[in-house]
Amino acid sequence: MLWGVSGVAASTLFILNAHVTPLWLTQVRMISAGLILLVMGLIIGTHPFEIFKQRSTSLRVISYGLLGLVPVQWCYFEAVKYGSAPIATIIQFLGPFIISIYYFLFKHTKPSRAEGVGMVIAFVGTFLIVTHGHLNSLAISPVVLFWGGLSAVGVATNTLLPRPLLPKFGAINVTGWGLFLAGICLNVFGPLWLVPVTLTWQEAGLIAFIVLFGTIFPFLMFAHALGYILPTTASLLDAFEPLSATVFSVIFLNVQLTGFDLVGGALIIIAVMILSINAQKILNLFRRWRTD
Template sequence: MTQQHHLRGVLLASTAGILWGLSGVAASTLFLSNPDLTANWLTQVRMISAGLILLVWCQLVGQQPFAIWHQRRSAGRIVSYGLLGLIPVQLCYFEAVRAGNAPIATFIQFLGPFIITLYFLLFKHILPKRIEVVGMVMAFAGTLLIVTHGQLNQLAISPAVLFWGGLSAVGVATNTLLPRAILPKYGPLAVTGWGLLVAGGFLMVLHPMWLAHLTITSFQLLLLVVIVLLGTVAPFLMFAHALNDILPTTASLLDAFEPLAATVFSVLFLHVQLTGFDLSGGLLIILAVMALSLNMHKLVLRFRRWRTNA
């Protein structure tokens, strides 16, 4: 791997994180400008549009997007990935943004890697190492600062933000773990594209988006395009290509650009007021996840050894 390729991977992964952060701010702007617009409706539009684009792209680059449905196990995995992975990581995140703001929702969602660590501990009996324990304490302290602002007898954010943000953090974990078994065989384009379509289709069955009585302005339509293309399709493709040039642990570290971008864009464009407790708590969570990411490859290796010896 040349230094030029490494730099390209770093730039791609960093830009992907920034665009994901921009997506949250665009969604927050939509909710503020159109109170009738729901997180469910926005998630359906995002998932179905982005899923179709990714699958068309998959076909154009010579892959076989329909091959994933030829085996029952892979088909079941893609359905579980869509319903249990993508719905909580996207719908619950938008619900948290709608109930609060993009920075706080993103900070809470960024706790997802620690849900993975707890999963390995509780279900695979893999004990966390010292750096992981330190990271979990830092993340808990950061979350406590955001949620209470130092006043332990009251909440500084609405319970809805905490609830939906917590579910989106769980979604980050399931979104990471569920497709792991089929990604090497079918590729990220097909897996993510079908996962998005399955998830969007399920939400559409529950509450079809065309039943919503909405009036969308040209500015709001532009925001929708930003969320689908710049906030979903483009960063996904960038991140997938970045993994060809840099290690997954490095890419995970660069995920920190997402909450940073959400914070900066929210302050600049939406004039969101964040307290010192919010910023300090968010910084603690980011540093904790970065520490965990540095050790994540060791955690995966231990999991593989556990499976071999089981």
């Protein structure tokens, strides 16, 4: 839920202060959260600098930051600015299907029946959001679709790239370095210190919320939860992200969503649930229940 609320906080910040850009906010978020996580790693003795002792692990953590975290955070904020937090979050939620497509194209892993059904449902949901049922026009800006699509790709790379590093170096160190390095590298597109941003206390509070409650705390809670629940269950619970983004946007920002947006978003969430649940096990349980 906090991940979804952070999108609403960012949308509020873009409305309140025209000088706060998605790039600037992403840089502040990544560098601040990355430093905090790395300091935590030092304090608890996880040896954050061990990751740079080998060339292969150094390159992978850098690629994780640039190819995984940059699109999943910067591109997401761009989609929020040009569209809305609910639409940006729903489009980003298509990331698991990009992972399935990757495995099909490059690993030659044939999609299961559940994945096939889920992809069809997700396509229908995306179609409804993008066109509102009209084939000759788009209901959302192509800019929103572009940035949202990149953020969905980022979800896939953000999931795949760090996996070999996590067992050896730990989630705190890997994510901390990924965030920090990505935030530093984004200065190529616009140096953070050259942006003339003056913040009110309210705006500074929103930034602090995004860094702490939209980045660090949910990451730590999610990583901790994986010690108690299965990754598939975690993926199902992640459906609260677009739901919370929608609810809080409607309540606090008066964002107007059409029936097509709501139905399309619901279909995408259902599709991801189908992808996450082992459909064959459920079917076998149902058959066993009927037999008993």
